Amino acid sequence: xxxxxxxxxxxxxxxxxxxxxxxWVVAMSTIxxxxxxxxxxxxxxxxxxxxxxxTLALFAVMLLWGLVSGSLFRLFQDAxxxxxxxxxxxxxxxxxxLTDISVMVFYLAAGIATAGAGKYVRQxxxxxxxxxxxxxxxxxxxxSYFIISRNLKFDRRIITIFLCTGWLLLLFGITDFYDMNxxxxxxxxxxxxxxxxxxxxxxxxxxxxxxxxxxxxxxxxFILSREALGRTIFYFATMTLAFMALAMGSSDNxxxxxxxxxxxxxxxxxxTRKGIWRYFLTLTVFFADIAWxxxxxxxxDTLEIFGLFNVIADSKFLMPxxxxxxxxxxxxxxxxxxxxGKDGSGEDEAPVILRRLWAGFIIAAALAVVSAIVRAxxxxxxxxxxxxxxxxxxxxxxxxxGTQRGYVWRAMWEEYTALPLRMRITGTGxxxxxxxxxxxxxQDMVQATRQTYDSVHNEYLQYLFTIGPFGLAAYLMIMISAxxxxxxxxxxxxxxxxxxxxxxxxxxxxxxxxxxxxxxxxATVNITVPLVAPLVWMFVMIIRAAVRKTE
Numbered sequence: 001x002x003x004x005x006x007x008x009x010x011x012x013x014x015x016x017x018x019x020x021x022x023x024w025v026v027a028m029s030t031i032x033x034x035x036x037x038x039x040x041x042x043x044x045x046x047x048x049x050x051x052x053x054x055t056l057a058l059f060a061v062m063l064l065w066g067l068v069s070g071s072l073f074r075l076f077q078d079a080x081x082x083x084x085x086x087x088x089x090x091x092x093x094x095x096x097x098l099t100d101i102s103v104m105v106f107y108l109a110a111g112i113a114t115a116g117a118g119k120y121v122r123q124x125x126x127x128x129x130x131x132x133x134x135x136x137x138x139x140x141x142x143x144s145y146f147i148i149s150r151n152l153k154f155d156r157r158i159i160t161i162f163l164c165t166g167w168l169l170l171l172f173g174i175t176d177f178y179d180m181n182x183x184x185x186x187x188x189x190x191x192x193x194x195x196x197x198x199x200x201x202x203x204x205x206x207x208x209x210x211x212x213x214x215x216x217x218x219x220x221x222f223i224l225s226r227e228a229l230g231r232t233i234f235y236f237a238t239m240t241l242a243f244m245a246l247a248m249g250s251s252d253n254x255x256x257x258x259x260x261x262x263x264x265x266x267x268x269x270x271x272t273r274k275g276i277w278r279y280f281l282t283l284t285v286f287f288a289d290i291a292w293x294x295x296x297x298x299x300x301d302t303l304e305i306f307g308l309f310n311v312i313a314d315s316k317f318l319m320p321x322x323x324x325x326x327x328x329x330x331x332x333x334x335x336x337x338x339x340x341g342k343d344g345s346g347e348d349e350a351p352v353i354l355r356r357l358w359a360g361f362i363i364a365a366a367l368a369v370v371s372a373i374v375r376a377x378x379x380x381x382x383x384x385x386x387x388x389x390x391x392x393x394x395x396x397x398x399x400x401x402g403t404q405r406g407y408v409w410r411a412m413w414e415e416y417t418a419l420p421l422r423m424r425i426t427g428t429g430x431x432x433x434x435x436x437x438x439x440x441x442x443q444d445m446v447q448a449t450r451q452t453y454d455s456v457h458n459e460y461l462q463y464l465f466t467i468g469p470f471g472l473a474a475y476l477m478i479m480i481s482a483x484x485x486x487x488x489x490x491x492x493x494x495x496x497x498x499x500x501x502x503x504x505x506x507x508x509x510x511x512x513x514x515x516x517x518x519x520x521x522x523a524t525v526n527i528t529v530p531l532v533a534p535l536v537w538m539f540v541m542i543i544r545a546a547v548r549k550t551e
Contacts, residue, residue, distance in 0.1 A: 014151075016065055021152035021545075024058040024144070028538055029162040033169055033210065036200050039185045043202040048132045048530040055140045062147055099485065099544055100146070102477040107142040109471030110135055110430050116422065117429030124429025124466075129438075130454045131529045133431040141537045148538070154501075154546035156508055159217060163238050166214035170245040173199035173207060177248035177303050195250060195303050206531045208249040209522060212257035213535060215242035216518045219261060220511035223269045223278040227504060239282065243289040250305040252394075252402070253522045258286070260521035261514065263365075266358045268487075268510045271494070272348045273339050277332035284325040291318055311390045373397075402525055404449040405457045411441060412456045416465050427468035431455075436465075459523035479516050482540045485547045486513035501546070509546065512539050 032054065037046040066072030082091040096104070114135040117124035127134025175182050176198040186194055201207040218238035225235065246254045262283065269275035294313035296302055312318060339348065376384045376395035384392035399407035415436050416424065428436060434454035437445060445452060456462040463472040490509035492498035519536050 016069070017062065017071070017151040018153045020058060020061050020065070021148045022155070022158075024054060024148065025152060025158055025538060025542065026161055027054050028534060029158070030165050032534065033165055034200050036185075039187075040189065040197045040202050043200075044131065044529065044531060048137070051137075051530055051534050052140065055144055058144065058147065062151075097485075097544075097548070098481040099478055099540070100149075102474045102481060103142050103145050106467075106471055106474035106478060107138065109427070109467045109474055110138045113427035113429050113467040113471065116426045117432060120429055120432050120435050123432050123435055127431035129434045130431035131527060133528055133530065133533075135430050137530060138430055141534065145537065145541050145544075148541035149544035149548060152542065152545035154505070154508075154542065156505065158542065159221070159508055159511070160234075163214060163218055163234075166210075166218075167238065167241065169199045169201065169207075170211060170214065170241050173201075173211070173245050174241075174248055179301065179303055198249065201531055203531070204249055204251045205253055205526055206529060208246060208251040208254040208257075209519070209526060209532045210535070211242055211245045211249060212254055212518055212522060213515055213532070213539075215239060215246060216257065216261055216515045217511050218242060219282055220265060220268075220514050221507055223265065223275055223282060224507035224510050225504070226274075226507070240285055240289065243286050244293060247290055247293045247309055248303075248305065250303070250307065250309065252307040253525050255308045256522040256525065257518045260518040262286075263362055264517055265514060267355055268490075268514075270350055270354045270358060273332070273336035273350050274348055276350055276354070277329055277336050280325060280329040280332055284322060284329050287312075287318060287322045287325065291322060308394075399448060402457075404451075404453075405525060407445075407448050408453045408457055409461060411437065411445065411453075412458075412461050412465055415440060423468075425468050425470075427464075427466045427471060430466050433462060433465050455527040457525060457527055459526060459528050462527060478540060479520050482543050483513045483516050486510070486516075486543045489547045505546070509543065512543050515539055516543075 028051075032047065032050050035046060035050050036043060063072070066075070079091070079095075082095070085091075086094070114121060114124040123129045123134070125135045126132070127137060172183070176186075176194075179194070181187070185197070189197070196204055198204055198207050199210075201210050218235045219242070222232060222235035222239050225232065246258070266279060269279040290309065290312050293305070293309075297305065336348070372388065372391075373395050376388060376392060377397060379387065379396070381392065381396060381398070384396045388395055393401075397406050399410065412433070418440075419428065433456055434452075437453055442452070456465060460472060460476075463475055486509045489498065489501070490506040490513070493501050493503055493506040493509070516536070516539065
């Protein structure tokens with residue numbers, strides 16, 4: 001296959017393309033989360049339009065430069081030469097990895113679903129009856145994926161920029177908890193809606209998704225990174241602030257993020273003694289933040305928090321747990337220091353048995369939760385409350401489960417199974433769920449929930465309904481393959497089997513992989529919206545760019 005060497009001289013196509021890709025990533029990390037127009041009244045439209053403008057600008061710049069420099073012509077020339085020399089399928093397998101193919105299948109499924117949407121093609125194209133997650137939006141994401149993943153040069157400062165922007169949004173959200181309204185976002189809102197919208201993101205559920213991204217990146221880097229003290233303090237402070245903001249956010253979806261974070265991070269953290277004590281310190285800080293926020297609610301004029309926060313904060317075991325975790329952290333710290341020696345040059349590797357024990361604990365915990373769910377759903381609600389206490393509301397599924405998510409999930413399944421066979425395979429069209437709900441069960445929906453639903457409030461069920469099982473499978477494979485490639489690369493770098501990247505890059509790969517895992521966990525009760533989802537796709541792109549450039 002003919003190859004054209006990429007020169008390092010500034011101004012060459014490779015360097016320009018890399019800088020253009022970096023510019024898009026930085027703009028999406030800074031401008032996109034912060035921008036607003038008419039406060040919360042058009043926040044979704046504003047973010048959507050911003051994403052369109054930034055992405056179309058990227059497309060235009062790359063296309064223009066590709067034509068002027070001849071890079072676009074050489075790209076097709078090289079592809080044609082490769083196909084002639086190797087045959088199409090060998091060339092295809094050598095050019096595109098599993099994540100690439102999954103994105104292609106996802107995009108193809110969305111296109112087929114749109115073409116087959118019947119009289120709702122316009123709604124499928126624009127997504128204007130839902131949350132703007134139509135074919136246009138998915139096109140921007142999928143095309144951006146191939147541009148960024150092939151041209152971006154990974155730089156650790158990208159993550160720092162994202163986290164610094166996060167500080168602004170988190171601090172704004174925290175001031176909302178104290179009902180300060182410093183930017184006057186809530187001047188023209190109904191007071192009953194004050195707790196439902198916050199920061200420059202808007203809906204509280206979406207805000208806690210964004211907070212979760214910041215939390216996972218900062219927390220994973222604090223635990224895993226071995227950088228200078230100043231940077232470690234920055235990660236610790238960001239993580240602490242994110243814990244605080246998540247608690248003040250009053251949205252239970254954040255606790256799914258936390259469950260995935262604390263549940264799966266030990267498989268990386270428990271590789272070293274330092275990682276273990278930092279993990280326990282992180283646990284201590286989380287529960288201490290819960291106690292502090294509860295104290296603020298009791299002593300200050302703040303917004304009220306509902307849900308799992310109260311279950312944890314009101315527990316008589318909270319303070320003893322914090323003390324026990326603090327003592328365990330101190331003991332583990334001295335254990336790690338002793339093993340490292342006075343000069344810090346000693347062996348830091350932790351026994352493998354600890355990770356195996358943790359795996360056993362996670363499996364046992366998962367089985368216990370499943371068993372509790374099965375038991376609770378065989379009982380009446382009163383019986384479940386007697387057996388499981390306040391956790392009964394989370395274990396027993398009814399139409400009211402998760403602020404009526406139980407109803408909309410049941411309604412989605414009934415509507416899906418009533419679709420013609422072709423639509424059950426191809427989907428109804430991107431973001432057309434609202435059309436079918438309004439058409440087939442508007443009165444029932446309003447009577448049961450006193451509101452209208454334009455999404456399933458479960459990303460996976462939403463994709464199943466709108467782009468079909470093949471589109472859903474492709475989306476799952478995008479996430480799984482991106483996480484797998486990030487973790488495999490991080491392991492090889494850490495173990496010294498891969499020297500194509502600096503060892504300091506490995507924690508960043510771990511952190512971005514865990515970001516995708518934690519996002520995927522909370523997506524079971526949330527929806528994909530242009531307020532945050534482009535940032536998640538952005539990290540898929542960054543992972544693939546970092547791994548691909550060094551393979």
